[in-house]
Amino acid sequence: MIDAELMELALALSRSAREGAPPNPWVGAVVVDDDGVAGQGWTHPSGGPHAEVVALREAGDRARGATMYVTLEPCAHQGRTPPCVAAIEAAGIRRVVASIRDPDERVAGRGLQALRDRGLEVEVGLGAHGVIEELLPYLWQRSTHRPWVRAKVAMTLDARVADRTGVSKWITSAPARERAHRLRSQAQAIVVGARTMEIDRPLLSARPGGVVSERQPERWVFARHPLNYCTPGVSITSESPSRFLDRLGTEGVLEILVEGGPTLLGSFLADDLVDDLHVHLAPIILGDPEATPAFRLPQPGLLSEALRLTHVATQTLGVDVELSLRSASALARQAAFEVELVKD
Amino acid sequence: MIDAELMELALALSRSAREGAPPNPWVGAVVVDDDGVAGQGWTHPSGGPHAEVVALREAGDRARGATMYVTLEPCAHQGRTPPCVAAIEAAGIRRVVASIRDPDERVAGRGLQALRDRGLEVEVGLGAHGVIEELLPYLWQRSTHRPWVRAKVAMTLDARVADRTGVSKWITSAPARERAHRLRSQAQAIVVGARTMEIDRPLLSARPGGVVSERQPERWVFARHPLNYCTPGVSITSESPSRFLDRLGTEGVLEILVEGGPTLLGSFLADDLVDDLHVHLAPIILGDPEATPAFRLPQPGLLSEALRLTHVATQTLGVDVELSLRSASALARQAAFEVELVKD
Numbered sequence: 001m002i003d004a005e006l007m008e009l010a011l012a013l014s015r016s017a018r019e020g021a022p023p024n025p026w027v028g029a030v031v032v033d034d035d036g037v038a039g040q041g042w043t044h045p046s047g048g049p050h051a052e053v054v055a056l057r058e059a060g061d062r063a064r065g066a067t068m069y070v071t072l073e074p075c076a077h078q079g080r081t082p083p084c085v086a087a088i089e090a091a092g093i094r095r096v097v098a099s100i101r102d103p104d105e106r107v108a109g110r111g112l113q114a115l116r117d118r119g120l121e122v123e124v125g126l127g128a129h130g131v132i133e134e135l136l137p138y139l140w141q142r143s144t145h146r147p148w149v150r151a152k153v154a155m156t157l158d159a160r161v162a163d164r165t166g167v168s169k170w171i172t173s174a175p176a177r178e179r180a181h182r183l184r185s186q187a188q189a190i191v192v193g194a195r196t197m198e199i200d201r202p203l204l205s206a207r208p209g210g211v212v213s214e215r216q217p218e219r220w221v222f223a224r225h226p227l228n229y230c231t232p233g234v235s236i237t238s239e240s241p242s243r244f245l246d247r248l249g250t251e252g253v254l255e256i257l258v259e260g261g262p263t264l265l266g267s268f269l270a271d272d273l274v275d276d277l278h279v280h281l282a283p284i285i286l287g288d289p290e291a292t293p294a295f296r297l298p299q300p301g302l303l304s305e306a307l308r309l310t311h312v313a314t315q316t317l318g319v320d321v322e323l324s325l326r327s328a329s330a331l332a333r334q335a336a337f338e339v340e341l342v343k344d
Numbered sequence: 345m346i347d348a349e350l351m352e353l354a355l356a357l358s359r360s361a362r363e364g365a366p367p368n369p370w371v372g373a374v375v376v377d378d379d380g381v382a383g384q385g386w387t388h389p390s391g392g393p394h395a396e397v398v399a400l401r402e403a404g405d406r407a408r409g410a411t412m413y414v415t416l417e418p419c420a421h422q423g424r425t426p427p428c429v430a431a432i433e434a435a436g437i438r439r440v441v442a443s444i445r446d447p448d449e450r451v452a453g454r455g456l457q458a459l460r461d462r463g464l465e466v467e468v469g470l471g472a473h474g475v476i477e478e479l480l481p482y483l484w485q486r487s488t489h490r491p492w493v494r495a496k497v498a499m500t501l502d503a504r505v506a507d508r509t510g511v512s513k514w515i516t517s518a519p520a521r522e523r524a525h526r527l528r529s530q531a532q533a534i535v536v537g538a539r540t541m542e543i544d545r546p547l548l549s550a551r552p553g554g555v556v557s558e559r560q561p562e563r564w565v566f567a568r569h570p571l572n573y574c575t576p577g578v579s580i581t582s583e584s585p586s587r588f589l590d591r592l593g594t595e596g597v598l599e600i601l602v603e604g605g606p607t608l609l610g611s612f613l614a615d616d617l618v619d620d621l622h623v624h625l626a627p628i629i630l631g632d633p634e635a636t637p638a639f640r641l642p643q644p645g646l647l648s649e650a651l652r653l654t655h656v657a658t659q660t661l662g663v664d665v666e667l668s669l670r671s672a673s674a675l676a677r678q679a680a681f682e683v684e685l686v687k688d
Contacts, residue, residue: 287641
């Protein structure tokens with residue numbers, strides 16, 4: 001295998017840690033000697049070993065003189081686990097290929113420097129585009145100190161989230177709803193608006209494959225008035241979206257999922273707080289002005305001033321379509337990462 | 345080249361006739377001898393030679409003993425041009441591979457039989473799936489005696505076709521508007537509703553590449569009251585959509601394009617008269633309940649009764665996305681074609 005394929009493998013491994021690793025970054029690592037892949041690893045849930053250590057353990061003696069491919073710069077500081085650079089040196093790794101630098105201020109190049117100081121060969125930048133896309137929520141939180149905000153809306157082709165009687169079960173098909181549970185599993189917090197809580201009474205739990213995940217996101221409802229109903233275990237906040245994000249960011253939350261309704265989603269959008277919008281579009285039409293719209297902006301304006309996102313990907317989910325859109329500021333920062341995080 | 349590739353070539357050639365051939369079907373033909381492709385052709389505009397004759401002319405003497413690949417069963421009747429089967433026999437073609445039978449009642453297997461009667465080897469069915477998809481408007485009109493109805497709507501992500509002041513220029517980007525002109529070029533008639541005519545004052549001409557096409561579709565506006573404005577050259581009808589389609593179908597119109605507004609589109613949709621819906625989705629959000637919705641059904645109902653289409657394709661058009669959807673009845677007939685039109 002060539003360098004690029006080995007980093008692709010490390011990236012694929014990192015995805016296995018996507019749901020378990022947060023609040024740590026989900027990292028993949030591969031140890032390769034002259035005979036091929038000697039060890040593979042991904043980040044274990046918080047408090048468990050980092051990807052590098054898992055791969056080194058699997059490689060055992062084969063790590064001596066070998067190369068490590070790792071999606072993120074190894075840490076040089078003592079956290080809940082000992083620094084990875086020490087483990088890498090102790091195992092006898094000769095060369096480390098790290099896809100990107102870690103913007104975390106406790107790392108920020110110190111990991112790479114520590115490896116060089118210990119006499120290891122170090123390279124940065126291989127496969128950075130794909131790794132940055134994968135790690136965006138982590139990179140975003142570490143550089144803005146706010147969580148990455150995803151919003152998900154399941155709507156008809158005419159952009160309605162419920163019919164005139166409030167019925168929304170089910171606009172989208174089972175594969176789209178399964179995908180929605182995956183999105184919940186990836187977030188550390190889910191938020192909804194007051195009316196959604198009162199009308200839909202959602203559980204807001206992550207149940208991919210129909211099974212309640214072991215790790216569940218925090219659940220929040222935005223409410224400025226006493227609620228008629230609130231699902232047990234769901235916390236209530238009267239903060240502004242902006243202040244809420246500041247607080248969760250400080251607590252180390254990497255990603256939240258905004259599930260609506262239209263007013264909460266509109267207020268996040270109007271304040272440029274939605275980084276990533278997933279629209280699950282069902283091929284059905286209500287054609288009814290009385291049906292609930294998917295988006296309600298606080299101060300709707302003219303076409304020339306309309307809120308503009310960028311379409312980045314499409315996938316089919318059963319009979320439905322998922323459109324992924326990103327904000328201009330998220331894309332700008334992503335582009336900046338591609339410069340900053342590959343500096344050697 | 346193998347058989348399947350040669351039929352793919354014939355199909356590709358047929359697309360060159362997509363805009364010029366109607367009201368005739370757009371057909372492609374390839375003549376192949378032992379040395380390879382000897383002649384290629386596609387249907388010339390009405391009154392001009394059919395694809396088979398163009399390919400035979402290019403092949404010249406090489407047609408003797410050769411094979412012809414043609415997307416549609418050759419005609420056996422005298423129309424504005426002499427029957428193709430006679431020309432094929434006269435040129436000395438030994439074997440004809442026709443992708444599908446022609447459902448036109450003047451052909452309907454008689455072309456294939458005439459070739460067999462003349463001692464030629466005949467095969468049917470190769471590449472039928474792709475040819476049926478390409479020729480759907482023609483096949484539809486010949487079997488239902490109504491034109492294939494396409495609808496196109498350019499809308500925001502929240503399914504609005506204009507802001508609260510009526511401004512709709514431009515929701516979609518230049519590549520999407522270019523695509524819209526292509527769709528106009530493929531139709532033989534364009535229809536709009538009365539309010540769209542009065543408010544948008546559309547030219548309704550096909551101007552792909554910014555150039556006014558030589559062949560222009562008929563232009564119609566549905567109006568039950570005297571109009572405050574009507575673009576010169578646009579005809580007014582007070583018929584029901586259903587009666588309008590019966591009339592145009594009888595006149596041999598293969599395809600019409602419904603361009604809105606919401607009420608006309610809604611009435612075509614409610615009567616199951618839209619076969620093919622092209623949604624040009626711009627990644628912008630108005631979030632305004634006062635903005636014009638893309639779809640207004642005459643009797644909007646509940647989610648459980650909502651009008652359901654099937655998503656069949658997605659493509660990006662610059663920053664916008666085109667979703668193609670089809671009605672259940674169009675898909676059912678398309679599936680039936682795949683059985684009926686490959687019978688030998």
